[in-house]
Amino acid sequence: MGDNLQLNSEGKLKHFLTIEGLDKNLLTEILDTAESFAGMSEQQVKKVPLLRGKTIVNLFFENSTRTRTTFELAATRLSADVLSMNIATSATSKGESLLDTIRNLESMFVDMFVVRHNISGAAHFIAQHTAPHISVINAGDGQHAHPTQAMLDMFTIRQIKQDFSNLRVAIIGDILHSRVARSQILALNTLGAAEVRVIAPKTLLPAHVETLGVTVSHNLKEGLKDIDVIIMLRLQKERMTSALLPSESEYFKCFGLTEDKLKIARPDAIVMHPGPINRGVEIDSKVADGPQSVILKQVSNGIAVRMAVMSMAMQRQGALS
Amino acid sequence: MSRIQISQGRIIDPANKIDHVGSVYIADGKIVSVLSEPDGFRPDRTIDASDRIICPGFIDLSTRLREPGQSRKATFASETRAAASAGITAMCLQPDTVPVIDTPAVAELVKDIAEKAGYAQIYPIAALSQKLEGTELSNMLSLMQAGCIAVGNANQPVRNLLILRRAMEYAASHDLLLMFRPNDYWLGNNGCAHEGVFATRYGLPSIPEAAETIAVAQCLELAELTGCRVHFGQLSGKRSVIRIHQAKKYGLDVSADVAMHQLHLTENDIAPFDSAYHVLPPLRTEEDKEYLRQGLAGGTINSICSDHQPHDIDAKLGAFPETEPGMSTLETLLPLMLSLVAQRAITLTQGIAALTEKPAQILRLRSGALTPGFSADVCVFDPELTWQVNQDNWQSQGVNTPFWGQTLKGRVTHTLQGGRIIHELEQGAGHVPGHGLRA
Structure with a gap:
């Protein structure tokens, strides 16, 4: 996004739509801010008054449990008023256009939209057309971007590995349809990871995937060599019906992460997954629940990272003293 | 007079x-x-x-004027006036109107509205199949008698190659021109952008070049088999140019056009998620653009069309994949042709020929020239x-x-x-x- 719709004239975060166009300093600022919120969850009082009096609307045009819940918790802990709407079952099924939905909500004096939509570019479109005082946070748009997920993954990696510059990261599975992978690749490259490797059959890789700044492998056993961070992606059932893969079992045989295969990676490698996981399809239960797995840590970090992004996006409005 | x-x-x-x-x-x-x-x-x-x-008035081989059926987007009056201001004196109308131009009544209706508008001459293209559904043949001959200039598939798929073969055989029996927009529907996979760097980066459903070139290759085979005269419309890919070049060398009676914007824009020019760049076929790569330009200069591509597709604001207001494809292009036709000349891609004479003499030849019209009596x-x-x-x-x-x-x-x-x-x-x-x- 060369135009940098996301930043205000002072270079501060206004919307958070994609990792593209954000520099290392800004990503690090997000991680540092998240750090300051991370300890809060264990305290007796889990709230700060940063967004008191602000109204945040979660607009979910596509179903989600984890992402919506962590956004709700994050907003609540910042003392904002939160309204969650499942539009998938509401206005648009009555034929209302995306823009009309937004205009209606705008007139209810909201301060921020958190948007999830099944079409690539939807959050960008809303940010372009919404009133100037409203911030838009992309909670996943089509196959394009899921920047808060990527940042919580970066947060988790930094917590454990400290520094990105020596890290070799493998992202395994359905890269083609994954907004998570696209955002992770951008974030890892911006933060200076030594290598980002994608491992998948050709049917699950987009054309010219190497132009995203990755190396490519079609073989899990070869691809896992020297890897410090393993990110597994969820495999959707519909990939079988659209002839991208023959079967779950054959996929698991080739690309499923088992204890044996995990041994090929570096001994201190961590295993990540944006969830929800398909046990026995992309990952074996022993690995998902094993000592190298940080999957649940990712979920708890999601709250801190989303608090960070929300407070930063509101900060530029002078809302916070 | x-x-x-x-x-x-x-x-x-x-x-x-x-x-x-x-x-x-x-x-x-x-x-x-x-x-x-x-x-x-x-x-x-x-x-x-x-x-x-x-120079002679320009003849545009592919336009959509949104009448009948979608006059909220545009009308014959507005668009033929725009055409006149752009030097266009004749334009072919794609058959995917509402209703489809698949009966003489609709063809006559189109001619009537055009005559009332009173600007450029309109040549409706008849639907190749009934309702453009790609399953049953339209009444091609009656449609010609009602004023259609050729038969075509607009952007719609023909159900299978057997039906395409028969449509081409039937068209060939009456010496009708098939104006074919090559696109394999299944390979196209409801995409909205070229399967390349841009679509990969922005996670957009994509259309490979092969969706076009495979359809070109199949139709060329059938052109030889059936003897049907074929004009390939709105080419976008390098390999399409290569295929058609080979076919012409081999002696097949085929011709081709390219939309003006394909000679100027590529996926690299698309501002992220800017629906103004959403067109079908999609904007492809620099290499494709270079081949299209060379194809035009070398004569493999005979003509340039506008591929004019006006839309109302709402049609373009949404997330990129959900917006309607197409650009409004009549009025940029001449400046963009002159820009090709300025960039030495073609000569001025070639540019004018591609908008006048060549389309007239393809359509077998006594126009596109300043010949006394025309x-x-x-x-x-x-x-x-x-x-x-x-x-x-x-x-x-x-x-x-x-x-x-x-x-x-x-x-x-x-x-x-x-x-x-x-x-x-x-x-x-x-x-x-x-x-x-x-x-």
């Missing part, structure tokens, strides 16, 4: 191999003479064309006049152009159709970009 003399312009008439400064003489709606003054010719009206270029369809333009693409200078009801706000060079000053002046740019107004250029 009045007598008109268009005087002292640079006359470029590729079909008659004329490139000379002089006058064109018109009487009773027809060209009377070019360069040499007929005895006793007394014009009722003289158009001064000094420092301007006089209908006086003439375009006079100022190649140096700059203008800004904005509300003041735009006629089409569709403002869906990625060139909005840009300053372009080259403007039509007069358009004549059948000897009638259907467009005249206000005197002197054109030299100040953005002011009072309405015809």
